[in-house]
Amino acid sequence: MGTKRQFRIWRGDENGGDLQDYTVEVNEGEVVLDIIHRLQATDAPDLACRWNCKAGKCGSCSMEINGMPKLGCMTRMSTFTEDETVTVTPLRTFPVIRDLVTDVSFNYEKARETPAFAPPADVAPGDYRMQQVDVERSQEFRKCIECFLCQTVCHVVRDHEENKQAFSGPRYFIRAAELDMHPLDTRTDRKEYAQAEQGLGFCNITKCCTEVCPEHIKITDNGIIPMKERVVDRRYDPLVWLGSKIFRRGETPQTSVTTARQGSATPPGTSRGGTHSHAGGSHDPQAEAQAQSGVNWHREVPHPTAPAVDDRGRLPLTELTFDRAAAPSPFGDDVTFPLPPEHLNFAHPEQDDKH
Ligand code: SF4
Ligand code: SF4
Ligand code: FES
Numbered sequence: 001m002g003t004k005r006q007f008r009i010w011r012g013d014e015n016g017g018d019l020q021d022y023t024v025e026v027n028e029g030e031v032v033l034d035i036i037h038r039l040q041a042t043d044a045p046d047l048a049c050r051w052n053c054k055a056g057k058c059g060s061c062s063m064e065i066n067g068m069p070k071l072g073c074m075t076r077m078s079t080f081t082e083d084e085t086v087t088v089t090p091l092r093t094f095p096v097i098r099d100l101v102t103d104v105s106f107n108y109e110k111a112r113e114t115p116a117f118a119p120p121a122d123v124a125p126g127d128y129r130m131q132q133v134d135v136e137r138s139q140e141f142r143k144c145i146e147c148f149l150c151q152t153v154c155h156v157v158r159d160h161e162e163n164k165q166a167f168s169g170p171r172y173f174i175r176a177a178e179l180d181m182h183p184l185d186t187r188t189d190r191k192e193y194a195q196a197e198q199g200l201g202f203c204n205i206t207k208c209c210t211e212v213c214p215e216h217i218k219i220t221d222n223g224i225i226p227m228k229e230r231v232v233d234r235r236y237d238p239l240v241w242l243g244s245k246i247f248r249r250g251e252t253p254q255t256s257v258t259t260a261r262q263g264s265a266t267p268p269g270t271s272r273g274g275t276h277s278h279a280g281g282s283h284d285p286q287a288e289a290q291a292q293s294g295v296n297w298h299r300e301v302p303h304p305t306a307p308a309v310d311d312r313g314r315l316p317l318t319e320l321t322f323d324r325a326a327a328p329s330p331f332g333d334d335v336t337f338p339l340p341p342e343h344l345n346f347a348h349p350e351q352d353d354k355h
Contacts, residue, residue: 002027005077006085007035009047013098019087026077032088033061033072036100048099056214059147063100064089069149069212093152107148110168113197114175118187134183140222141178143215144171150209150219156202167199170209174223176200180230195231200224 002025011020022043024035036049052058054073061072066080066087080086094102119128150170157163173194180190187193194200205228209219217223 002030003082005035005080005082007039008085008087009036009039009044009100010089011044011047011099012096014096017096017099019089028078030077031073032063032065032070032075032077032086035077035086036072036088048097048101050101057145059145062091062147062149062152064092064152069153071147071149071214074214091148091152093154093158094148104148104151106164107146107151107169107171110172110198111175114168114172115179115187115190115193117179117182117185119184120186123184128184130183134181137181138178140217141174143217144174145215146171147214149212149214153208153212154203155206155208156199163199163202167202168194168197170203170219170224172198173200173203173227174217174219177223177227180227191227191230194227200227200231203228 004023005026007022007024008019009022011017022039024038024043026035033049033051033054036047036051040047040049049061049063049072051061051073053060056071056074059071062069063072064070065072065075067089069091072088077086088100090096090100091102091104094104094106097103119125148171152158154169156167157169176190176194176198179185179187191200203224205220205225207220210217210221213219
């Protein structure tokens with residue numbers, strides 16, 4: 001048998017509404033979305049709420065719970081005290097359709113405005129090749145479930161409707177960052193575009209977006225700040241300015257993954273040893289520090305070479321029998337597993353810390 005708990009839920013539509021009080025049964029292990037469903041089954045059959053997966057993966061059940069943007073299906077009732085009234089309101093930044101359902105088309109409009117992935121014209125889709133390090137680098141941003149919690153919390157548009165036209169928001173800054181670090185993307189003006197068209201300059205790095213992201217994407221530290229740094233490099237660094245005069249702007253960085261990775265021709269417009277590669281660790285103090293602790297995400301990765309074939313186009317037998325690693329490891333090639341705990345960059349909490 002559950003306990004009775006107090007809820008205040010915003011009811012209304014685009015013409016207005018107010019908070020209404022409900023007393024609902026709450027059982028052990030339930031989340032806020034369970035309570036919304038119970039209300040729909042009992043006191044409020046017409047309560048509108050968007051949801052799909054109930055597993056934190058579809059990004060539909062975004063709402064504001066006690067003023068904090070959260071996923072209803074991932075917010076446990078056990079995080080509130082029994083005498084606490086839980087207030088549930090729709091996302092504040094977007095127009096209300098009804099009750100907890102908002103019109104998030106702002107985000108789809110911004111998605112449409114973001115230039116799409118631009119693969120090299122001379123490589124067919126089946127021939128695209130990326131190294132694992134480059135896949136891992138943008139993988140963080142690909143985890144986005146488009147819940148738009150980061151979009152609703154960002155103060156640039158939360159209280160300033162007038163900024164919406166000029167500001168795409170954190171979700172689309174990480175999309176731009178992801179494409180900017182994609183080794184096969186041939187658009188070289190992602191950061192200039194972010195600055196000029198997406199409103200990157202409006203962001204003053206409050207990190208609220210990072211704080212609410214249910215996928216724990218480091219939106220500011222890994223997406224926005226690196227983009228801002230490179231914009232500043234391009235605009236204000238005199239050496240980069242000079243380089244941009246010699247190498248025409250837009251042609252400076254990359255187009256060849258091999259060039260960036262080998263570090264043989266780091267272009268003047270590129271900061272931190274190459275926009276499109278993790279390589280070149282030996283000159284990077286952070287990489288040196290990581291190498292000392294056993295994990296070096298920036299280590300120089302040998303470029304793969306095709307094995308030699310004989311004049312009939314066949315692999316020599318030794319290619320099949322030779323025992324060698326399939327791919328280089330960011331931990332180094334000479335480590336044994338399991339790694340000592342201090343060398344891990346993620347550790348499970350202690351059993352005692354569960355609560
Ligand atoms: S860090 Fe920037 S994008 Fe994120 S919430 Fe703050 S102002 Fe908005
Ligand atoms: S970046 Fe995070 S908070 Fe923003 S839409 Fe994606 S998953 Fe949601
Ligand atoms: S219902 Fe899919 S994220 Fe909550």
